[in-house]
Amino acid sequence: MIIKTAKRIHISFVLIALLIMSVPLLSMAKTKPIKIPAKSADYEQEKLTAKEWFDKGLSASSYAGGGGNAINAYSQAIRLKPDYTEAYYNRGIAYSYLGQYSRAIEDFNEAIRLKPDYTEAYNNRGAALGRLKQYQRAIEDYTEAIRLKPDYALAYNNRGAAYNELGKYGYAIEDINEAISLNPNDASAYNNRGIAYNKLKLHEQAIMDYSLSISLKPNDASAYINRGFSYFLSGNTKKGCADAVKACKMGYCDLYEIALEKGSCR
Numbered sequence: 621m622i623i624k625t626a627k628r629i630h631i632s633f634v635l636i637a638l639l640i641m642s643v644p645l646l647s648m649a650k651t652k653p654i655k656i657p658a659k660s661a662d663y664e665q666e667k668l669t670a671k672e673w674f675d676k677g678l679s680a681s682s683y684a685g686g687g688g689n690a691i692n693a694y695s696q697a698i699r700l701k702p703d704y705t706e707a708y709y710n711r712g713i714a715y716s717y718l719g720q721y722s723r724a725i726e727d728f729n730e731a732i733r734l735k736p737d738y739t740e741a742y743n744n745r746g747a748a749l750g751r752l753k754q755y756q757r758a759i760e761d762y763t764e765a766i767r768l769k770p771d772y773a774l775a776y777n778n779r780g781a782a783y784n785e786l787g788k789y790g791y792a793i794e795d796i797n798e799a800i801s802l803n804p805n806d807a808s809a810y811n812n813r814g815i816a817y818n819k820l821k822l823h824e825q826a827i828m829d830y831s832l833s834i835s836l837k838p839n840d841a842s843a844y845i846n847r848g849f850s851y852f853l854s855g856n857t858k859k860g861c862a863d864a865v866k867a868c869k870m871g872y873c874d875l876y877e878i879a880l881e882k883g884s885c886r
Contacts, residue, residue, distance in 0.1 A: 677691075746758040
């Protein structure tokens, strides 16, 4: 039996990494950490400069669960230097990782106001808008990012993902083709193009793209879910079940549970 319905196929909007900012992680790692005596922590923190708070934000962002501390540090940097473009940008990323997309957009707005040609800020504001399902506005931001940087593979990929959400699969494939030509090693681009092919009922092409995505990023459950879904739709329940089981072992069991319910897997 072929599965007729399944949980909505996942599309990944990719955010630019913090490390493209003016203080690369490797450089920061070579500097001495800021030491604050326990007995006078508040006093010592008052003496920190905006740049030192910014570095603390970068440090907090580098470990799991550090988003809140990063936001606090960037906020201190902005308090001391209200036109600190990179601090607004990085705080926007931190808000995005915490799912606070409206606040992220506010920070990206400010970064763009201070630096109108801030390509990455347009891309990341587009990603935040996409998370809020404001796909047309997201496309406008990706388009501006591409205008500023015509070889910006990530913006093409993200714009293609937004077109997927609007059902404009031809446009999506065109954009993602360009993204892949610029960066052939981005697993998410193959995954997103596979989604477009799947929606156009071109299941063999979708499966090929999902397989390429998996070869580049073997631990990405979404590509196994999507490929499994395409296998089911094309009538190959054996391979569909294998992918569903693989995704379930990674902690994502929705497709497998639906397959069990439909009698497609045992």
